[in-house]
Every structure is written in C-alpha cells, then in structure tokens.
Amino acid sequence: MNFQTNFPAGYPVFHPRGGPFTGAASSSSGESRSGPHGPGAGAGAPEFDIFDWFPAYQSCQRYFLDHAQHDNGVQAVAALVNICLPFQWTTSPLVNSTGPGPHASGPGAYNLPWPRTGPVQNTRGQPPPVSVSLVPYIRRLIITGMDREPIMHGFFGEDWKKGVGPVHECERRNYLFAAKSGGWAQVKYQYDMSPHESVPFLKPLQDVQLAEIEGAEKTWSQWLAMEDWMVGPRAPDVEESGANRGGS
Template identity: 80%
Template sequence: MSNLHGFTTHFPAGYPAFHPRGGPLAAGGSASSGESGSGQSPGTPQFDIFDWHPAYQSCQRFFLDHAQHDNGVQAVAALINICLPFQWTASPFVNSSGPLPNSGGPAGYNLPWPRPGPVNNARGQPTPTWVSLVPYIRRLVITGMDREGIMHGFFGEDWRKGIGPLHECERRNYLFAAKSVGWANVKCQYDMSPHESVPFLKPLQDVQLAEIEGAEKTWSQWLAMEDWMVGPRAPDVDSEARREA
C-alpha cells in the first residue's frame, strides 16, 4: 500500500513493491532504504505505476486496433470461447476510437449484463475508450494459452511491461483457486456467462520454482489473514522481534 497524491493504492498479491517516481515509499509515505511499506524485502524490483500505465494503454490500443481483427487471435478466442470487443452485441468496440453507434449482427449475442459503453465526464464530453484486458488474460491463463507468442499476438510488443504484472497476478490467482476449491467450483468462478463459459481447464503451464515459492509465501499470508494473524499479530512480526533480540 502506498500513498499517491492523497490516494491510497492497493496492489494485489503478485505485484512487486510499488513506488512513484522519486523512490520507494514506506508505510506513512516516508522514504525508506530498507523494506518498503508493502513488506517486500530489499532488492525486490519496484513497480512504478507511472511507468507501467502507458505500456498498459499501449496494450489496450494494440488489442482493440489490431489483435482482435487478426485471424489467429480470432481463432484462439473462438477456441477458448471468449467474445472479442468487436463481437459484443451491446456497444461493440471495433477499435480504440470507441463503440459503434448501432450494435447487433450475426456474431453478437445477448449477455445477462451490459458491456461497457461510452461514458461522459462532468462536462458532457466522452471519456477515453477503456476496455479491460483482465478477462482475456484470465481466460488465456486457465486454458494454458498464455504462451509468449499468444500473449504477444493479443497484446503487442509491450505486453511484458503492460500486462505482465496482471499476468503474474492471474497465474497466482489460478493457483489459489485450485487450492481453495474443487474443479467444478474453479470452473464456475471463471465462467463469464452461459455464452462464454470455460470450455476446458488446464493446469498452469511453464511454472517456475520461484513462482511456486512466491505463491506459497503469499498463500501462507492469506491463511494468517483468515486467522486474523495480521498487523501486530502477523507471524513475521514475532520472528523479526526475535532476530533483533
């Protein structure tokens, strides 16, 4: 957790420590040369939100303007049963300029909830187009399709920088889901609608030991949270005190 111009920003498990430009922030917003307020150890790569966001926007534009119109991307999307923005019945997005004024067509279908459309700001002007990439990252992860070539095809040259942190989080979330409940419940959590249900699940692909160990550590922190072992009761607080003694 870090303070950014008066706003408190939370980052889910899997993100490296956050810092705005100018250096890491410890809890309370003061500079720190040791551990940051996120509990990361010294030497952990820092996450710069100002550096990340333009890369994420680049991935959004690539996905909307190019990827969704590529035959290969459309084939993958069909296989994993997820609708691309230009196929949405309500407010389809053909490109990053925004949704079409009229929707519908043979590729569309009715969803139980509306897809996002244009939103006006306080002055009545349309806000910049925004389409979440998270549903596509999640679907690629759980179907074992989150390989480098496919990620590049969906999100462009900046995919590692732009959606890499989200990809890391979703891989860890998938591990957590598998550990929490059975197969049917995991599938249910990832089904988006009757029309976009998950056709198949695959175990996490290309897993590295460091990824497993990082997930184990974060899972232990969650188990501590379930037992209210947080703050002054956090297990690592006692071990840190013993080391100092």
C-alpha cells in the same frame, strides 16, 4: 494524492514514482521469475513505477482494439477459448479504440455486474478514450494454457510484458490460489463469464518456474494468517522479529 492501491491477495502493490513493487514473482529466497510472463519482482528486482506502467497498459489496450481483435489468429484463439472480442459484442460492439460501433443486442450479449467500457462522458461532457478491461482475456488465456509468449504478443502487442505483464503474473498466482481453494467445478464456476462465454476447458498452469511457486506459497501463508487475524502487530514475521530482539 495517495497512489497506494489495495488489491486482493496476489496482486501487486503500486506505489508512487520511485517506490517499490512487490509482484507475483517474488519469493522467500529473493529470486524472480524471468521469461515470457513479465519481469520478476523479488528482492533486488527493478522498481515498479505506476506512471511508467499505465501508458504501456493503455498502449496494449489500443493495440488489442485497433489491431489484434481483427487478426485471424487472435479470432481463432478467442473462438477456441470461447470469449467474445469487443467487435463481436452484441451490445455496443467496439471495432476500435475510438468508440463503440452501432448498437446491437442479442442472446450473446455480455452480462456482467460491471461494464466492460468506461463512463459515457467525462466531467467536461466530452467522451473519454475507450477503455476495455484486458483482464478477462488474460484470465481466459491463463486458465486454458494459452498464455504463451507468441499468443500474448499477438493479443497485446510488442510491449505486452511491460503493459500487461504485471497483471498476467498476478492472475497466474490467482489461478494457483483458486485451484488450492476449491475443486475443479468450483474453479470453473469462478472463471465462467456468462452462459454464452463459459470456460470450455481448464489446463494446469503452464511454464511454471520454481520462484513463481515459492512466491505463491509465501503469499498463501500470509492469507492463512489473515484468516486467523494474524495481521498487523500479530503478523508472524512481526512476532518472530520481536522474539529475536527479546532473546538478543
């Protein structure tokens, strides 16, 4: 089975067990960004194992549902950045990781073209473990400058760096890309989730390290090459290496 996953520009490349990982902290100099935003992934960085990462991500999901969303501090942050916690959803609220609460509906219902939770039942007709995407919360914390280590710890638990750290790094890079692609209004529009959960304010990316900027610059250049169809055998690095071989 092929576990290679195709992500948009800026997302990590997941490989089978023992394979490499190219993440958001990689840079042309091979440096990696350390600190509260998860492990770096430049040259010489530890390999990323999807089989090790996924249980850690699920652990963060359970912590978020069973503990964090019921904490007063997390609720205060969520209110400030205007995002509903799962137990506050007016349609099928989730009070914990065991399943949905009583059905409810109202004007504050979350309205997206995809569901927040997983399928109703699996192939055996049994309800699967509840799965809530943590990406909307990570994105909202990043764009409001709230993705500091204490807050990330409060939302996603003690092992948040291992569980949501890679996603966090990728979404930080995507925020840089969004800022470069359009103006303030367009960026805010892209990050608004619904009329009832619009972004109240935007802040520039916080605690940025040089390696993070260099990694984003390199990936942005790769995207510009993609726009000009400079991919595959026409990729700039391929052409440069071929020219070097021809001149040697």
